Amino acid sequence: MxxxxxxxxxxxxxxxxxxxxxxxxxxxxxxxxxxxxxxxxxxxxxxxxxxxxxxxxxxxxxxxxxxxxxxxxxxxxxxxxxxxxxxxSDFAPKGIEGERITSSYRTPERNRAVGGVANSYHTRKGSDGRALARDSVPPPGMSMARYAEILRQQNPHLEVINEGDHVHMEPR
Structure with a gap:
């Protein structure tokens, strides 16, 4: 089972x-x-x-x-x-002005198509119906490393992962 x-x-x-x-x-x-x-x-x-x-x-x-x-x-x-x-239900990530959100909720089919892992938080919604993951990129002129650092400081209750070409956030 x-x-x-x-x-x-x-x-x-x-x-x-x-x-x-x-x-x-x-x-x-x-x-x-x-x-x-x-x-x-x-x-x-x-x-x-x-x-x-x-x-x-x-x-x-x-x-x-x-x-x-x-x-x-x-x-x-x-x-x-x-x-x-x-x-x-506490997944309410704080961002910064000028950032661009590139992904949040995905159907399992879409998640597979973009190469997401099978148990991705992108395929889940919280009890409030909102997506449990978010990918985003920094405002123009800001490095990904600095952007990830700011998001970690603003969201200590979340997992913040610098994926290189975007920052991924999900519940801890």
């Missing part, structure tokens, strides 16, 4: 679950199976039935301890991704 966030379930306390797992012993080891299916938390019994029917799992491990360690790391990975998304 893909390890990224696929479903989100709003819990009664207002928190969000994206991954919840159990592990079961099978021939050959301990298999980690999801208990968040199609946008809802299911019982352990339903999860096992789903696994038996579809084979959907996150992996088979030699011991229950290894399965638990993997499940904890997967949970932590999702928590970090949600944290980044939470900060995404």
């Amino acid at each position: 893909p390890l990224g966030i696929k479903y989100r379930v709003k819990n009664g306390d207002g928190s969000i679950s994206t991954v919840r797992t159990i592990s079961i012993g099978v021939d050959g080891g301990e298999v980690v199976i999801p208990t968040v299916l199609k946008g809802r938390v299911v019982s352990d019994e339903e999860a096992i039935q789903h696994y038996e029917r579809t084979g959907a799992n996150f992996g088979t491990f030699a011991t229950p301890e290894e399965a638990t360690a993997f499940a904890e790391e997967l949970h932590n990975r999702h928590a970090r991704e949600l944290e980044r998304e939470g900060r995404s």
